[in-house]
Structure formats: C-alpha cells, structure tokens
Amino acid sequence: MTILAKICGINSFIAAQTAIDSGADLLGFIYFSKSPRHLPIDNAQALMQQARQHASARANKVNLVSVVVNPDNELLDHIARELKPDFIQLHGHETPERVADIRARLNVSLIKAISVSSKDDVATARVYEPLVAHMLFDAKPPKDATLPGGVGAKFDWTLMEGHKGLAPWFLAGGLDPWNVADAIATAKAPMVDVSSGVERGPGLKDPSLITQFLKNAKGS
Numbered sequence: 136m137t138i139l140a141k142i143c144g145i146n147s148f149i150a151a152q153t154a155i156d157s158g159a160d161l162l163g164f165i166y167f168s169k170s171p172r173h174l175p176i177d178n179a180q181a182l183m184q185q186a187r188q189h190a191s192a193r194a195n196k197v198n199l200v201s202v203v204v205n206p207d208n209e210l211l212d213h214i215a216r217e218l219k220p221d222f223i224q225l226h227g228h229e230t231p232e233r234v235a236d237i238r239a240r241l242n243v244s245l246i247k248a249i250s251v252s253s254k255d256d257v258a259t260a261r262v263y264e265p266l267v268a269h270m271l272f273d274a275k276p277p278k279d280a281t282l283p284g285g286v287g288a289k290f291d292w293t294l295m296e297g298h299k300g301l302a303p304w305f306l307a308g309g310l311d312p313w314n315v316a317d318a319i320a321t322a323k324a325p326m327v328d329v330s331s332g333v334e335r336g337p338g339l340k341d342p343s344l345i346t347q348f349l350k351n352a353k354g355s
C-alpha cells in the first residue's frame with residue numbers, strides 16, 4: 136500500500152526542499168502564534184511559493200496545508216485569499232456545525248484534526264467525515280501543554296483498529312523515524328503526519344530526520 140506522508144510545521148526552505156526531495160506528499164504550515172513553528176502570513180506566503188516552485192522544478196506533486204486553531208472568518212478568508220493552500224487543517228475545538236460553515240464559506244478542502252484517547256474519540260470522526268477531505272487523528276496533548284498539536288504525544292494506535300473512514304485518514308502524534316513503520320502496521324493507517332519527531336529542538340526541523348521518516352513510512 137502506498138502511504139501518504141505530511142511533514143508539518145515547515146518553517147524553512149531547507150526543510151521544505153528536503154521534504155519535497157524525499158517524497159513528502161503534503162507540507163503543513165502553522166498559523167498559531169504560541170507555536171515555535173508559527174509563520175506570519177507574509178512569511179508563509181513566501182515559503183509556500185518557494186515550495187511550490189521547487190516541487191514544480193522537480194516535477195513532484197506536493198499539497199500545501201495551512202494549519203489553524205479555532206480560526207475566525209476573517210483569518211480564514213485572509214489565508215484562503217493570500218496563501219491559496221490546497222487544504223486548511225482545523226486543529227482546534229471546531230464543532231461539526233462550525234466545520235460545515237467553513238466548508239460552505241471557503242472553496243478549500245478541509246482536514247479536521249481530533250484528539251484521541253479512547254474508541255469513542257475515534258467514533259466522533261463519523262460526524263465530521265462527510266464535511267472534510269481527510270480526518271487527522273492526533274494524541275490528546277498533556278493538560279499543561281500550550282499547543283493543541285506538535286507536542287510529540289502518542290496515543291494507543293490499536294484504538295484505530297477496524298476504523299475504515301469515508302476517506303483516507305492521517306495518523307499523527309508522537310511519530311518519528313523509528314516508530315512510524317510499527318505505527319502504520321498497528322493502526323493500518325493510510326496516511327501519516329509528523330512534526331516534532333523530525334526536529335532536533337522545538338521548531339528546528341532536521342533534514343536527515345525528515346528523509347529518514349519518509350523512507351521508513353513509505354517503505355512500510
């Protein structure tokens with residue numbers, strides 16, 4: 136099975152270039168000011184343009200994802216207009232009603248992240264699935280965490296056993312080059328997402344870890 140992989144929290148050209156050259160299918164750009172990976176819109180615009188040009192020069196197909204947390208309409212309109220992402224990832228507490236509003240408002244495919252610590256959490260995907268292109272199953276961040284994602288927390292991958300999904304879905308949370316093959320095999324995940332597991336410090340993407348992650352994910 137071909138596994139699709141997203142490298143999230145891209146904040147430098149070297150990280151984007153390495154991810155594209157190593158076969159990443161999606162790159163995530165964070166808009167959340169408390170994150171060490173946060174990119175103001177102007178910086179995101181420049182970096183996404185460089186990434187698109189590099190992918191096109193290499194004839195690689197890569198989708199660009201803007202990641203937001205409980206965004207208001209003004210921010211969403213701004214992102215859709217200025218960044219023209221292929222996907223917007225909703226990584227907060229957006230309700231199904233809010234996701235339906237966003238879907239009706241924007242002409243951009245959506246990814247909805249939900250945090251998982253039980254089978255019931257996985258089941259909540261059912262109500263979002265008709266509204267979005269992909270679900271992303273992430274771990275619940277620790278109670279004292281300032282970020283809703285990108286914290287390297289793992290959940291029990293066996294909770295995903297038997298989950299089919301209306302569309303291919305992402306497994307996320309605490310993945311790294313050494314555990315990704317096991318995670319894919321256990322969860323039967325069609326897509327994976329990583330951020331801190333390919334960093335050498337908060338917000339510092341490590342090109343060799345990106346390459347190793349993609350090799351191990353796609354070799355599965």
Ligand SMILES: O=C(O)c1ccccc1NCC(=O)[C@H](O)[C@H](O)COP(=O)(O)O
Pocket residue numbers: 143144163165167170171172173202203204226273282283284285286287288307308309310328329330331332
């Ligand atoms: O990565 C962030 O800083 C971030 C901040 C706010 C919302 C979402 C964020 N990341 C979203 C992602 O898709 C991460 O890749 C996902 O949570 C997995 O992160 P990690 O456990 O570090 O691999």
